[in-house]
Amino acid sequence: MAGRYRLDSKLGGGGMGAVWLARDNRLGRDVAVKQVISTADLDPDEAEDLRRRALREGRAAAQLAHEHAISMYDMALHYGEPWLVMEHLPSRSLAQVMNVVDTLPPYVVAQIGANVADALAAAHAAGIVHRDVKPGNILIAERGRDAGIVKISDFGIARAKGDNDPDGVIIGTPAYFAPEVARGNDPTEASDVFSLGATLYTAVEGQPPFGFETDSIALLHRVARAEIIMPTHTGPLTEPLLEMLQPDPARRPTMAQARDLLARVVLGPGGSAAALRGRPIQNEDGTIPSWAQRSAHFAEPARPRGSFVDRPLGAATQSTGGPRKSAKGFAPADLLDRLLPKGPVPDNPQDRIVAYAPLAMAAMVAVILVALLVALVIALVV
Secondary structure, three states, X not given: OXXXXXXXXEEXXXXXXXXXXXXXXXXXXXXXXXXXXXOOOOOHHHHHHHHHHHHHHHHHHHXXXXXXXXXXXXXXXXXXXXXXXXXXXXXXEHHHHHHHXXXXXXXXXXXXXXXXXXXXXXXXXXXXXXOOOOHHHXXXXXXXXXXXXXXXXXXXXXXXXXXXXXXXXXXOOHHHOOHHHHOOOOXXXXXXXXXXXXXXXXXXXXXXXXXXXXXXXXXXXXXXXXXXXXXXXXXXXXXXXXXXXXXXXXXXXXXXXHHHHHHHHHHOOOOOHHHOOOOOOOOOOOOOOHHHOOOOOOOOOOOOOOOHHHOOOOOOOOOOOOOOXXXXXXXXXXXXXXXXXXXXXXXXXXXXXXXXXXXXXXXXXXXXXXXXXHHHHHHHHO
16 A cells, blocks of 8 residues: 555454554554545545545644554555554454443543543644544553553544534534534534543443433434433542533533543542553552453453444444343354354454354354255255
């Protein structure tokens, strides 16, 4: 790509395009590259708008250099299409973690929040509003010296302050919208504060602050009315979260103030967020949580992949209410659960092949059995 980057494997995708693991042949390092949705079949004006969005993202993210934010390296053009080249962090997203561990302790969540708030405070100081803070955009490094380090990613719909979308288009994930955004107002620094509060609430409570809702429009109405469910498991995080989730944006703390409130939950009244900067998240006993390490094995996911924690606008959300109970007797769904890989899908292609090997073998056996059955029927008929 662009005569420099060799694509390796697809890491994921979103509203603005696919993200790939690639090799920078010039500098000899792994990078993440984001392919903007192809403009080949679009109207020229729409195509140009997409290119402007990508360039805007590159410009916005390039202004931010922080230990807890994914770095932007380059904006490359390939056959006239823009590709964003970013830091590659081998990691699990908080959404992936939430799909397997159900809830996290307030002490750990406070560290995640303080680190992310620190990066977002720097973004706000540079005049950048993220606009899509959610569990899927919070990454936790899972290997090497960086294991346990938290970084906010995907400024894919970030905007410089005052640079808003045309036609009042609402972009983002409804479960983490601030009430004023759900009502159609432009996102601001205050709405980023609310979205981070909603994300941390979800990590502790096991559900978003507005609960579960399969209808995105109904969810938007609930968010617009600021009908949050009072938390019951947040402990020392309760006061900071309720401040961040204030319905009136004017009454919310700034991101820097939210960062300090969260840091004090970890370090005590005199604690400073600077003491947490660049430090991996830890349990109260000083160890890195097992789910933040690549070697971690998850026995049974509490929620299916792609659950409520990362649903974009327009996608159905679903709730499970906790781990699924196994019914007596045989159920095809139970067999499928046994064959599918447990926990987050590996990033490495070789690991992914191994993870899906049982499912592939089962499919092969099924094909052979069907072929034998057809052969037997033909033999009996003839």
